[in-house]
Amino acid sequence: KALVNDEQTGNQGHPSLILTEQGVKEIRANLGSIPIFDKTLAATKQEIDAEIEQGFDVPVPKDYSGGYTHETHKKNYILMQKAGALYQILDDEKYAKFVKDMLFEYAKQYPTWPIHPKPRSYARGKLFWQCLNDSNWLVYTAQAYDCIYNYLTEEERNTLETDLFKPFADYISKENPQFFNRVHNHATWGNAAVGMIALAMDDDELLDRALNGVKDVDFDPNEKDNDGGYIRKDGQQIGFYANVNEPFSPDGYFTEGPYYQRYASYPFLIFAQALQNKKPEHKVFEFKDGVLLKSVNALLNLSDADGEFFLLNDAQKGMSYYNSSLISTVDIGYHFGGNNPGLLSIAKKQGEVTLDDAGLAVALGIKEGKEKPFVKKSIELSDGANGDEGAVGVLRSGGLELVFKYTAHGLSHGHYDKLSYALFDDGDEVVQDYGMARFVNIEQKGGGNYLKENTTWAKQTIAHNTIVQNETSQFQGKYDIGSQYHSNGYIFSVGNDSLQVASAKEENAYPGTKLHRTVVTIKDEDYDKPYVLDIMRVSSQNSNQYDLPFYFLGHIMKTNFEYSKYDVPKILGKSDGYQHLYKEASSTSNGENIQLNWLQNNKFYTYTAVTSNNNEIIFGRIGANDPEFNLRNEQTLILRKKNVNDALFVSTIESHGTYSPVSELAINAYSNIANLSVIHNSKEYTAVLIETNNDKSKVFIISNENNDKDAAHKLAINDKEYTWKGPYILIENK
Amino acid sequence: KALVNDEQTGNQGHPSLILTEQGVKEIRANLGSIPIFDKTLAATKQEIDAEIEQGFDVPVPKDYSGGYTHETHKKNYILMQKAGALYQILDDEKYAKFVKDMLFEYAKQYPTWPIHPKPRSYARGKLFWQCLNDSNWLVYTAQAYDCIYNYLTEEERNTLETDLFKPFADYISKENPQFFNRVHNHATWGNAAVGMIALAMDDDELLDRALNGVKDVDFDPNEKDNDGGYIRKDGQQIGFYANVNEPFSPDGYFTEGPYYQRYASYPFLIFAQALQNKKPEHKVFEFKDGVLLKSVNALLNLSDADGEFFLLNDAQKGMSYYNSSLISTVDIGYHFGGNNPGLLSIAKKQGEVTLDDAGLAVALGIKEGKEKPFVKKSIELSDGANGDEGAVGVLRSGGLELVFKYTAHGLSHGHYDKLSYALFDDGDEVVQDYGMARFVNIEQKGGGNYLKENTTWAKQTIAHNTIVQNETSQFQGKYDIGSQYHSNGYIFSVGNDSLQVASAKEENAYPGTKLHRTVVTIKDEDYDKPYVLDIMRVSSQNSNQYDLPFYFLGHIMKTNFEYSKYDVPKILGKSDGYQHLYKEASSTSNGENIQLNWLQNNKFYTYTAVTSNNNEIIFGRIGANDPEFNLRNEQTLILRKKNVNDALFVSTIESHGTYSPVSELAINAYSNIANLSVIHNSKEYTAVLIETNNDKSKVFIISNENNDKDAAHKLAINDKEYTWKGPYILIENK
């Protein structure tokens, strides 16, 4: 039975944000028969009962994250939010009293607190060192207030609103427009915070501020935030709607990437849920063709087989859809997004639901056996507010997940990584994106904040599996330049499971140089796993050096080429991330294929690459100029072509075998690729011959300049004529 | 119902080795009602049916391991063994015929085969490149022959015995006494092989050869095997009983360590089982006070929380009691060793039983719900045939497992690692023993055999967490010297779960220098996890340099001391393993404690060490002089004391906190140790003061020269008098 609210009037009473009066009735009616909800409720009750027993503290703000006052205020808002929900669900006044007492303690102290003493933020808060955390506090606390609204007298409400909520909302908005009037995840939290308390207080002026920004304020347009991002662009839309409109593409891709979407999605969705419940006339879930609900699907599709998010832009490894903010994302996505049964299977893995109407809907869905697997397929997600600023393409085939990035820059968290890719195998990263140089909330490492190596290493082009020209990062490593451009998709064709193609072009990263990369997954009937074909085509007006790094993870087993390892490593370069790479060994190619066979997580992999005579092959290792051991010391292989205008890098990557340290059996330890060769390369076409050890071969041809699906092509190679329709063809020679 | 055989006559018919006539009857009677057995049987039937369908090959021997002929002959003996068991259990002649056909193919070809063409072994086989693998073949094939014995005509049996089994047994014994007449795992396989076929053929002369060796042969006493081990010692006992007697201590510890015991245990136990079944009058399981059954318990106790074996001597990481040879070890241990219900829980995890009388007993035990957890406690296992050649001490406390090694050398697989230790936490290695430099059966890496870095690195003292004097390995890294000596246990006291002490001395590794190490686990009531206290005391007649490496695994979070990281690493030394270590950073101590805080597997650890003024602190990394990337590039911290006769190294290791990349919460990220100091150190006593952050402190005092449990001690330190009884005391100052 679906929960209903009145499209005309919404929920006028309380609670009406994440819980509704009707929802509370239905939850109470179902308690004891909805296992996942009952379990979450019991755990929450146990936690809050213990906290009530112990008592709370509202300390004078003092610390950065990790410190006592920071962690205590953070804990407080979570406790209030939970206690509020418990009051509604269990109808036990001790929970309401707990929230009330804590709120009154805040209302007493808040007016006496100056700006937070720690100076590091461009927008310092009052409870916390940055307004961002103050906004977190308000998003949660508004829910608690809504839950105990009817428990309070009007006079009590007046006190709280006058002494605490209104000045609090003003502080993070009017008094910090450089924080509030942005399009950025910080501002999203700020907007949602003000919006949530506006809904709880029924304050339409404040709601308008949340939705449309603080009007008539001005601040330095050149001001930057702590991550080096510009605070505003000229003529920029502001407020919650602007924050939904700009970072989300029509496909629901969030331009900062899934790691930050995971963080941002909570305020987007919790506020949208409250707005939908209270003011359905805003039709917030229909905004921009339903982009908020599409974003849920996009986010989940940007996770690997284990649910861990792909590393796009600044992102910490290991973050996954098990993160608590994804509980509400999944539940809201289910409840307001048409009850997709695939989401139930993720909710079930999460093992927890939100204690509200959305969580009830999920719990009932699971109880009623509606769950289906959430199947992740190959998908292209456009970037840019209008969906015309490139995309992320994910090819999925036989356990492999290849994440190909041809997006816009990704705001202040973007990396200079156009046309890079990363490869996952059964949920394990095999060809990596480094992620970010930060240990979030680990105080030992730079206070848990971004380390300087994030700028000098992790964002740089050489830290990614893509072309570096003349040892200089794309866009000169400058945000002002990089944020003006985006790559462009060229082909994304995944209809045939045995042959999937993603192709994209980048023409601005290096002025005068055009990059065109095509990644293909090919399932050969004779082998267990598909393999990846990678064609990176570079053409320039000038003669350059081109480096293509390959960040394999694991232990080198064998190469088919000789190399000299230095007695002690050298440092590869001076800047743009090169200063962080040791050069451990090198070799010069003779024009034959090079092969690198390695072992990772008890699987054997081989990289096979076409070379030209005198290409340089470099074994590098991350870790130079890293005085505090901030970096992970992983390896790379760099293929370097010098003094050429044009270059073509062609390689395959196979996951072909397994090892067991228990049985000590090595199965299919070697590559199945006998030879890889370029049999044609012109402005119009590139053709690669893949010969395999089963004495078969395949030819892959791509049309470099015409991606029309219906165009007819004809090409003669070595006296053989190939004809086909569309931008590419794979011919099997048996 | 126990299976019975006649103590007087044994099982005279066939089958009588691993299956008995009575056993077969009982198995058939229980089929369908013994799930773990039924499941194993079904899987085996499916496998063998497919192989029978496909047909077999008996190729002319040609390859090393990994190659086709090697792998095929290896597969063949396993198929025959399984098919033989299926014939008995399922009573279907197609299985007998499969074994018979394959045996006749071998009987036809074997006489025509010369010595195997690959020259690498000191004892070349005929089917395989080494007699070891030929012996594997015969151990399995003898079981198959026993199973189909009654299916064959007498003439057929004569053909097989005359053309195949007898010459085969003669070849690996009489013709290769340098292989057969050893005390070594190779010889164990040889002895068992000859013994098994002797039992199958009822050949008492051959059985005597298996049990007591080939008499009246001589070979060069200075000959070494491929691992550099001596082939025989003067006046050495030979044959199966000698192989049981010498490497196993009275506690059942196998001197080569658990990795090799795992490999060796199959022939020991499978042959003992056959001998017990067929000739119970030998009372093989009573030999040496039941050492074979004790060895099962010892082996299982030398595994971590996941069942992975500790890394003692040459050992590959990841080997565990899930290895197939442990199925029979556990089943035989259960069936012949008094039906220990703890073994049933391991059998259940293994998910498989042997298809024989022992497997039936386990399956019945599980079915009848007799299973109990196999609880591993702190344990000391003596080394040496008489149990007087040192020991391995394992301290287990609150998820920590500390493996302290004060054994004899461990035959040709031994490392120069006296008084080293390794630490595991919830089954993860945290302070590591490197293990071996070998990728077993991975042909890409030196054919899957030992790499030269096993000798130059993995066996060397500096590769271990123990003292290196003057950059020279213990016993000069010479097997001839090291194998003459052993360390001696001094204290092993684990009666109090909150305070466990293992202490041992080594006085021969460096002539003129005495090493005395004491490791202690202390459970402080204020903290979640126990911590380790390590006291390494060195005293010498000469002035030396002492290095104590600490092989922490994980990422450095923070140190409490400044260090300079070099632009490019230096190489630490010239020989004895030092040539494989890069020196990445260094520091000089000021006499205060040094602390190293690191993160591994989302747990925070801290190492705290007492230093003297001007001790050198070196951050090293494995990987120098490693031209083929054979080594893992892990880190170490080395504390170096120069130009001293005596030295005292005192440190603690804590597992104190956790991190989650999903919640991004760091809990208890810092050490609880406020200060560590030596408050007394004399010839007689060493006392350490441990001050913790809860403003409490403890004093640990050890009596260095009197380990009498009843001796009374009195010691004044800083005007305070301590009196106690026994070799150590922990005093808590509250």
Ligand SMILES: [Ca+2]
């Ligand atoms: Ca994963």
Ligand SMILES: [Ca+2]
């Ligand atoms: Ca383990």
Ligand SMILES: [Ca+2]
């Ligand atoms: Ca080891």
Ligand SMILES: [Mg+2]
């Ligand atoms: Mg990146």
Ligand SMILES: [Mg+2]
């Ligand atoms: Mg970017």
Ligand SMILES: [Mg+2]
């Ligand atoms: Mg070792």
Ligand SMILES: [Mg+2]
């Ligand atoms: Mg040893």
